[in-house]
Amino acid sequence: MSVSASGRPRASVLDFLDGSPTPAHAVELARSYLISAGFEELSEREVWTVEPGMRLFCTRGGTSIVACLAGELPPSRTGFRVIAAHTDFPCLRLKPKAAQALSGYSVLRAEVYGSPILATWFDRDLGLAGRLWLRAPDSGGGPGMQELLFSTGALCRIPSLAIHLDRQVNEEGFKFNREDNMLPVCGVGQEDPDLTGMIAESAGVDPERVAAFAADLYDVQPAATGGRCGELLLSGRLDNLAMCHCGLRAIESCPPGLHTCVLALFDSEEVGSRTSAGAFSNFLSSILERLAVPTTGKEQGMTGSRQDLFVALSRSMILSADAAHALHPGFGDRHDSSHRPVLNSGPVLKVNASMRYSTTAATAGYLRQCAGVAGVPVQDLVMRNDRPCGSTIGPILSSALGAASIDVGNPILSMHSVRETGGTADHEMMIRLMEAHFGPEVPLDPWIAPSRGSGQVE
Numbered sequence: 417m418s419v420s421a422s423g424r425p426r427a428s429v430l431d432f433l434d435g436s437p438t439p440a441h442a443v444e445l446a447r448s449y450l451i452s453a454g455f456e457e458l459s460e461r462e463v464w465t466v467e468p469g470m471r472l473f474c475t476r477g478g479t480s481i482v483a484c485l486a487g488e489l490p491p492s493r494t495g496f497r498v499i500a501a502h503t504d505f506p507c508l509r510l511k512p513k514a515a516q517a518l519s520g521y522s523v524l525r526a527e528v529y530g531s532p533i534l535a536t537w538f539d540r541d542l543g544l545a546g547r548l549w550l551r552a553p554d555s556g557g558g559p560g561m562q563e564l565l566f567s568t569g570a571l572c573r574i575p576s577l578a579i580h581l582d583r584q585v586n587e588e589g590f591k592f593n594r595e596d597n598m599l600p601v602c603g604v605g606q607e608d609p610d611l612t613g614m615i616a617e618s619a620g621v622d623p624e625r626v627a628a629f630a631a632d633l634y635d636v637q638p639a640a641t642g643g644r645c646g647e648l649l650l651s652g653r654l655d656n657l658a659m660c661h662c663g664l665r666a667i668e669s670c671p672p673g674l675h676t677c678v679l680a681l682f683d684s685e686e687v688g689s690r691t692s693a694g695a696f697s698n699f700l701s702s703i704l705e706r707l708a709v710p711t712t713g714k715e716q717g718m719t720g721s722r723q724d725l726f727v728a729l730s731r732s733m734i735l736s737a738d739a740a741h742a743l744h745p746g747f748g749d750r751h752d753s754s755h756r757p758v759l760n761s762g763p764v765l766k767v768n769a770s771m772r773y774s775t776t777a778a779t780a781g782y783l784r785q786c787a788g789v790a791g792v793p794v795q796d797l798v799m800r801n802d803r804p805c806g807s808t809i810g811p812i813l814s815s816a817l818g819a820a821s822i823d824v825g826n827p828i829l830s831m832h833s834v835r836e837t838g839g840t841a842d843h844e845m846m847i848r849l850m851e852a853h854f855g856p857e858v859p860l861d862p863w864i865a866p867s868r869g870s871g872q873v874e
């Protein structure tokens with residue numbers, strides 16, 4: 417078991433994956449890790465006083481979190497070093513009136529969140545996880561508290577169709593309608609099941625107290641390592657909880673330094689990021705402003721202008737970390753012939769001429785220098801011209817903040833399947849690469865200098 421800078425044992429990526437069936441659970445786990453590592457929780461509802469060397473974090477909406485290690489120098493002198501990733505992943509989300517009786521079965525109705533490979537959700541043991549908003553016991557129905565919901569064991573299953581009823585399935589593929597044919601079965605019976613009762617029972621609370629809920633289905637099979645030598649990482653939600661875990665490890669172990677390090681983990685990436693806690697929101701920018709424009713402390717009276725934020729951003733570097741496509745051995749023709757990342761050969765640098773990835777030639781140069789310091793190889797990914805390219809929160813943050821950015825990620829197979837495959841060595845290498853980005857060895861200049869000879873850190 418590894419140990420954090422605070423001397424406490426750190427949770428493994430398998431623990432993090434298993435403990436995070438929803439973004440809310442991932443943020444709650446991140447919260448607990450950060451508190452164990454000596455970070456202080458601050459609220460957006462208060463005015464902050466940030467001292468040099470302070471470790472702090474803040475959540476928004478319960479599904480996004482930003483953690484910071486304040487530098488000894490003001491951000492306007494050094495810039496920010498940011499790592500960004502997303503906490504959400506494709507899944508099935510229960511509709512408000514999800515439970516009904518159908519043909520003698522108790523079924524649930526779920527809405528598709530993001531872009532899962534839906535066929536992979538058939539014939540899996542599925543549990544229920546999410547959040548409950550509970551009425552206070554003596555408030556006459558008024559607001560109470562939130563509680564996380566995490567059913568243990570399989571609550572339902574989406575049955576596929578027997579081959580005898582779909583003879584062409586192996587030749588023509590499994591074709592189905594996502595509304596009519598993809599039904600989670602949670603039992604048998606002629607009566608509509610009591611969904612609130614079921615959820616309350618899973619959470620161990622009185623059904624009368626449930627005022628509202630949000631619940632997703634998740635695959636209950638635990639994350640595992642496999643392969644001949646344990647080199648494969650087998651789990652759902654690798655995209656992108658694995659990168660969230662790497663970022664947490666990097667900021668936990670980051671020693672205090674001159675510059676400010678920031679880890680930003682956002683919800684809503686899989687649905688376009690336009691939510692109050694998504695990458696398009698002002699969550700990160702408002703925190704960077706609080707860090708760059710101090711209201712008290714050493715710099716009081718010397719700075720305090722919003723220009724300090726703009727100066728800081730012009731000196732900053734964002735590392736956007738998201739899963740990358742590994743070469744598929746059975747579908748080699750889907751990949752560019754000379755850019756073919758494979759598992760356990762190191763983090764992948766993503767490039768796209770249409771800037772669906774934020775990497776530029778200069779920021780790629782910076783990343784390679786970080787990789788050299790970390791002692792990890794870097795692989796390159798470019799999509800074929802005849803295949804569409806995905807995107808990440810890198811371009812969103814880079815354009816909104818006006819800061820330099822790089823897109824990287826570890827290679828995985830079966831992206832957006834209910835169970836993906838990654839490499840265990842890649843995970844450790846990504847942590848080292850992120851530590852190098854947060855560390856003092858690699859200067860941001862000249863990679864972000866606006867022109868020759870200027871932009872030097874004073």
Ligand SMILES: [Zn+2]
Binds near residue numbers: 502
């Ligand atoms: Zn992703």
